[in-house]
Amino acid sequence: MPAPQKHVQHLYLRAGFGETPMVIKQKMAYDINKLVDDLFNDAKQYRNLTYLEDPTRGKEVSNLRVLLLFLKSPEQMRSLNNAWMDMMASTKAVLREKMTLFWHDHFATSTQFAWLMQVQNNTLRKHALGKFDKMLHAVAKDPAMIIYLNNQQNKKDAPNENFAREVMELFTLGEGNVYTEKDIKEAARAFTGWTVNKKGDFEFVAKEHDDGEKTFLGRTGNFNGEEIINILLEEKGTARYVTRKIYKEFVNEEVDEARVDALSAVFFDSGYDISKLMRAIFTAEWFYSEENMGSLVASPVDLITRFRRMIKMEFKEDKAQLNLQKVLGQTLFFPPNVAGWPGGRNWVDSSTLLLRMQIPTRIIKGGGFDIKPKPEFEDAPEDEIALRTSKKANVQSDWSALVNHFKKFPKEELIPQVLEAFIQSPKNHIDQSLIETYVDNSSDEKRVLSTIGIVMSLPEFQLI
Amino acid sequence: MAPTRRDFLKRSGFATASMMVPSFLKASIPILPGDVRPKVFVVIQFTGGNDGLNCIVPIGNDIYYKSRPNIGYKKEELIRLSDDIGMNASLQGLADLFYDGNVVLINNVGYPNPNRSHFRSMDIWQTASDEDTYLQTGWIGRLLDHHCTTGNCVMPHYAVEIDDSLSLALKGSTISGFAVRNPDQLKNVNTNPFLDHVARHYTGGSHVHNNVEYLHKLLTDTTNSTDYIFEQSKKYTTAVPYPANEFGNQLKTIANLINAETNTSVYYVSLSGFDTHALQRNQQERQLKIYADGLKAFVTDLKNTGKFKDTLIMTFSEFGRRVEENAGKGTDHGTANNVYLIGGGLKQGGMINEMPDLSKLVDDDLVYQTDFRHIYATILDKWLQVDAKTILGNDFKPMDFL
Numbered sequence: 001m002p003a004p005q006k007h008v009q010h011l012y013l014r015a016g017f018g019e020t021p022m023v024i025k026q027k028m029a030y031d032i033n034k035l036v037d038d039l040f041n042d043a044k045q046y047r048n049l050t051y052l053e054d055p056t057r058g059k060e061v062s063n064l065r066v067l068l069l070f071l072k073s074p075e076q077m078r079s080l081n082n083a084w085m086d087m088m089a090s091t092k093a094v095l096r097e098k099m100t101l102f103w104h105d106h107f108a109t110s111t112q113f114a115w116l117m118q119v120q121n122n123t124l125r126k127h128a129l130g131k132f133d134k135m136l137h138a139v140a141k142d143p144a145m146i147i148y149l150n151n152q153q154n155k156k157d158a159p160n161e162n163f164a165r166e167v168m169e170l171f172t173l174g175e176g177n178v179y180t181e182k183d184i185k186e187a188a189r190a191f192t193g194w195t196v197n198k199k200g201d202f203e204f205v206a207k208e209h210d211d212g213e214k215t216f217l218g219r220t221g222n223f224n225g226e227e228i229i230n231i232l233l234e235e236k237g238t239a240r241y242v243t244r245k246i247y248k249e250f251v252n253e254e255v256d257e258a259r260v261d262a263l264s265a266v267f268f269d270s271g272y273d274i275s276k277l278m279r280a281i282f283t284a285e286w287f288y289s290e291e292n293m294g295s296l297v298a299s300p301v302d303l304i305t306r307f308r309r310m311i312k313m314e315f316k317e318d319k320a321q322l323n324l325q326k327v328l329g330q331t332l333f334f335p336p337n338v339a340g341w342p343g344g345r346n347w348v349d350s351s352t353l354l355l356r357m358q359i360p361t362r363i364i365k366g367g368g369f370d371i372k373p374k375p376e377f378e379d380a381p382e383d384e385i386a387l388r389t390s391k392k393a394n395v396q397s398d399w400s401a402l403v404n405h406f407k408k409f410p411k412e413e414l415i416p417q418v419l420e421a422f423i424q425s426p427k428n429h430i431d432q433s434l435i436e437t438y439v440d441n442s443s444d445e446k447r448v449l450s451t452i453g454i455v456m457s458l459p460e461f462q463l464i
Numbered sequence: 465m466a467p468t469r470r471d472f473l474k475r476s477g478f479a480t481a482s483m484m485v486p487s488f489l490k491a492s493i494p495i496l497p498g499d500v501r502p503k504v505f506v507v508i509q510f511t512g513g514n515d516g517l518n519c520i521v522p523i524g525n526d527i528y529y530k531s532r533p534n535i536g537y538k539k540e541e542l543i544r545l546s547d548d549i550g551m552n553a554s555l556q557g558l559a560d561l562f563y564d565g566n567v568v569l570i571n572n573v574g575y576p577n578p579n580r581s582h583f584r585s586m587d588i589w590q591t592a593s594d595e596d597t598y599l600q601t602g603w604i605g606r607l608l609d610h611h612c613t614t615g616n617c618v619m620p621h622y623a624v625e626i627d628d629s630l631s632l633a634l635k636g637s638t639i640s641g642f643a644v645r646n647p648d649q650l651k652n653v654n655t656n657p658f659l660d661h662v663a664r665h666y667t668g669g670s671h672v673h674n675n676v677e678y679l680h681k682l683l684t685d686t687t688n689s690t691d692y693i694f695e696q697s698k699k700y701t702t703a704v705p706y707p708a709n710e711f712g713n714q715l716k717t718i719a720n721l722i723n724a725e726t727n728t729s730v731y732y733v734s735l736s737g738f739d740t741h742a743l744q745r746n747q748q749e750r751q752l753k754i755y756a757d758g759l760k761a762f763v764t765d766l767k768n769t770g771k772f773k774d775t776l777i778m779t780f781s782e783f784g785r786r787v788e789e790n791a792g793k794g795t796d797h798g799t800a801n802n803v804y805l806i807g808g809g810l811k812q813g814g815m816i817n818e819m820p821d822l823s824k825l826v827d828d829d830l831v832y833q834t835d836f837r838h839i840y841a842t843i844l845d846k847w848l849q850v851d852a853k854t855i856l857g858n859d860f861k862p863m864d865f866l
Contacts, residue, residue, distance in 0.1 A: 110583070165596070253675075254674070291673070294673065295673050295675060296675070297675060297679075326629075327628060327629050329629075336583070336587065336632075337583065337584060337587060337598055338598070339598040342600040345675070345678060346600060346635070348679065348682060349620075349630050349635060349640040349641075349643075349682075350620045350630075350640065350641075350642050350643065350682065350685065350686035350689060351628065351629055351630055351642070351643040351644075352629070352630075353679065353682055353683060353686060354686060354690075357659060357683075372628045372645070373628070373629065374511075374627065374629060374631075374734070374736075375511065375736040375737075376736075377511060377512050377513070377582035377583070377586070377736070377739055377782075378512065378582075378739045425673050425675075425676050426673065426676070429666075429676075434658070434661065434662075435658065437658075438657065438658040438661075454658050457658065457659050458659075458662065459662070459676070459679035459680055459682075459683050460676060460679070462679060463673070463675055463676065463679070
């Protein structure tokens, strides 16, 4: 059965970053289940981020070298950020990138070591649609995570609880669920000796490891870190916590708890198969209900990527794309803290909403963005002055394909067609005659372009 | 030609901004009993971790000079506050206000288990959270939320940050503050007349999606705040000269708004450049001078118009710095720090606690004595007239400076 336009758009906005009306039109010939299959198949053909080469070349480095890596890092982080943004804007494996973005938020990490961040990003990408248990084990041994959550300092004689706490509070069970402060202390002992060596790789240092008896979640044994993680995975609460978070991110922030119960059973019974869970969501009838379509506030990365895919928006400088992310409140590789981005309505406030709504008209007018992000903590005053006086962040874009697509419709169908293509929430309150008053009728071209610009400026365009 | 935004104002019966003001007053900030008008609170954030130990200096302390052979200040380089306490000479403007009794200095301010990451420690200060708790709202943002839950919902411009984007401190869960770098730019903000119309005429429709309602309400509030702040910024222009730098301009913007009796309770502004890991003296002195000179002009301005008695200014940084200087003639990230409170409504100016004890360090860092949330609680309870516990979650006993 051919899929309705709105459903196809919904699927590609949630499982990807949106597609052009031209692509949507082609997809509408197929059944939703077939489109979901295609998304999973396309997700197999992915590329890793390869922007940086291993600076250690697999050899041990001296501290000086580490210092040099560190000093070069701000530019490298900027380039890595852009490399990932470019990947999301150009890849066919949209579902894999969308999931990688989700896990980047779930396992939020921020270090100054660009190379290690690239390694972690590729680890998340590898497991993004695989098994959650494998991913959790990999993340626990991920060098950037170990550095970020101080497991370098977690030693037999002086345990550091940071990783043990967050693995339960944020990565598996959720805050205050089942575990106690005592469980955190015991788990921390099990992770002692998990560290990063001078090659930048995970290393288990046996002499720093506490191999004594531990009591964790009611069980007693000489547990090591892997065993602690396995115990956490045996808890159904882990499946439910992760499923609920996925539901809020991919379906609706207002959670239907009964549905989450059912989905989390699918997730747990499949042995934490992420693809099974996502497929269950994307093929469910309720996923395409009116209450779910157009209900989520697009994240800044969703929004920027949607524009990039829709009108081939390109930034003339790396810094411009980074600044736009900063000002909108989501910079890849720089989550605010280990809890990740708050998301949802937190994405918009008075200044970011106005900026978001002005993006299309500013691009059309070729004005670019005169935006000034807050200075970095480390900036010297000279850097700040340079930042504040930097030129407008100019962008290039190509609207011709979109304009040609909508030019084919009769004049009276133009506004309804553009609304249908770009607004997913209910449209009954949108006054079409009002839109008409503001359309530039000086030429066919301008009529279509200005209609698109106006519709993309509606607050409802921020909802996907 | 499409109608302009001002045409809309006229046509839509929205009338001129001056006619709008009374309804705003009615709809937003409650005038409290006994208050002629609400008090104003100004936050000045030092970003990067200001070295408080080189701002308020223990003259004649051997450990200080031994720890800082290159960057320590000698007695004769400092402004004398007392026999054994000196102030960095770049803070002359602050010292002048101190002598006038308009400054309270609090030493050793921090929180338990200090975090030495800029990001995390700044979040802790801005959200007023515990060290191991992650809050998504700022303490000023929760103040806005609180007014809404008590039936006195305020507009975003209740709390104004002078910047292009909003700090976490001003983000609430139902309403956030308003960011503006330069009110002159506000007149061009809604360049799309269609949007302007949408902002003013949304009547609601879909009840399927709460987020549709949310975005429209936010847009309408934002448009109203934008109009209001723009009109207010035109009402008063100061004659007091301010230093010709960005921070000076930001303080001038705030003073003009205060002097125009703008219905804003909290202003927020940041000065960065305090992460002095190398060659600290020059860099810190330059930033301190920008701060103190701007502050002096700001206070003079408010004194001239009689507004200073209703204004309280707080200056803080996310952490202080290590006591011992590093090999690069700078300092690394530390812990406890000093906080300055400046205002015409302080009980009594002066330094209200002991200087840091350099002989009792933990991990080479100063030990905090006053949790910063006691300062917040004092300001909430005694200045902004709000029950601090509802904002901070826990009981933090108010202090005595107000």
